[in-house]
Amino acid sequence: MTHGHADHARSGHGEVWATPETLDIMALRYGTAEGTGVAYGDGIEEKGVRISFHPAGHVLGSAQILLEHAGERVVVTGDYKRRPDPTCALFEPVPCDVLITEATFGLPVFTHPPIEDEIAKLLEAREDNPEGCILVGAYALGKAQRVIAELRRAGYHEPIYLHGAMQRMCELYVGHGIDLGELLLATGLPKVALKGAIIVAPPSALNDRWARRLPDPVTAMASGWMRVRQRARQRNVELPLIISDHADWNELTGTLQELRPGETWITHGRTDALSRWCELHQLKARALDLVGREEDEGEG
Numbered sequence: 001m002t003h004g005h006a007d008h009a010r011s012g013h014g015e016v017w018a019t020p021e022t023l024d025i026m027a028l029r030y031g032t033a034e035g036t037g038v039a040y041g042d043g044i045e046e047k048g049v050r051i052s053f054h055p056a057g058h059v060l061g062s063a064q065i066l067l068e069h070a071g072e073r074v075v076v077t078g079d080y081k082r083r084p085d086p087t088c089a090l091f092e093p094v095p096c097d098v099l100i101t102e103a104t105f106g107l108p109v110f111t112h113p114p115i116e117d118e119i120a121k122l123l124e125a126r127e128d129n130p131e132g133c134i135l136v137g138a139y140a141l142g143k144a145q146r147v148i149a150e151l152r153r154a155g156y157h158e159p160i161y162l163h164g165a166m167q168r169m170c171e172l173y174v175g176h177g178i179d180l181g182e183l184l185l186a187t188g189l190p191k192v193a194l195k196g197a198i199i200v201a202p203p204s205a206l207n208d209r210w211a212r213r214l215p216d217p218v219t220a221m222a223s224g225w226m227r228v229r230q231r232a233r234q235r236n237v238e239l240p241l242i243i244s245d246h247a248d249w250n251e252l253t254g255t256l257q258e259l260r261p262g263e264t265w266i267t268h269g270r271t272d273a274l275s276r277w278c279e280l281h282q283l284k285a286r287a288l289d290l291v292g293r294e295e296d297e298g299e300g
């Protein structure tokens with residue numbers, strides 16, 4: 001298992017191998033802690049194949065998986081990004097013969113701005129709305145904790161308020177040594193207590209009844225998909241923050257340039273543009289269709 005997001009980690013497997021962090025996340029989500037924990041850099045041997053886990057830089061515990069057999073090396077990236085993230089280990093380039101890469105943002109239009117710029121926008125919006133609050137939609141695993149940690153890095157040390165659905169995952173991150181500062185539950189507090197607050201909630205809560213009890217919220221959303229204006233409009237997002245835990249076009253192509261694998265299999269997103277790019281750069285590539293993968297905008 002490369003990481004704990006629901007489009008990768010499902011319940012009901014006979015055997016699971018994952019990093020200890022991913023096993024903890026799966027235990028929290030599915031209530032079962034069974035599996036073999038394999039730390040970054042460590043490996044196991046199964047039917048003559050050596051299997052090892054290497055940081056993918058996507059969310060806490062996320063891993064690329066290297067398979068070695070008879071001198072051949074295959075790397076499955078899972079979801080990944082190249083930018084530093086205070087909530088997880090930095091992506092490690094792993095030389096290989098075959099690279100199976102994700103391509104969620106595999107179009108040249110997807111370039112993610114520096115996260116510092118997006119966090120500055122968020123802090124500015126808060127300054128501009130002293131009587132209201134800023135409600136930030138962010139996925140409960142990874143994005144929420146990264147936004148919080150980046151706010152802290154930018155010098156914001158007020159308490160940050162959470163929707164109840166975020167609480168246990170944030171506690172899990174803190175348990176793994178990620179400093180998120182003071183976190184309080186937003187639920188049940190009177191409107192006046194939340195004036196000037198930053199509140200982090202799952203995207204599904206942005207437009208629901210829960211949000212109506214907040215004081216004059218400015219609705220923000222942290223996702224790579226916020227690059228697409230129409231997606232922001234569909235969700236009634238007033239403050240789109242382009243913050244993604246996936247590699248953007250430059251990170252995808254830069255990684256291919258760096259590794260120059262003998263073959264690249266492209267999956268989990270937009271395969272056509274990246275296949276074409278590989279062709280133009282004399283890299284052998286093909287699209288890999290995943291069985292049972294739903295077309296959804298994922299965690300972005």
Ligand SMILES: [Zn+2]
Pocket residue numbers: 003005058079299
């Ligand atoms: Zn993911």
Ligand SMILES: [Zn+2]
Pocket residue numbers: 005007008079268298
């Ligand atoms: Zn994914």
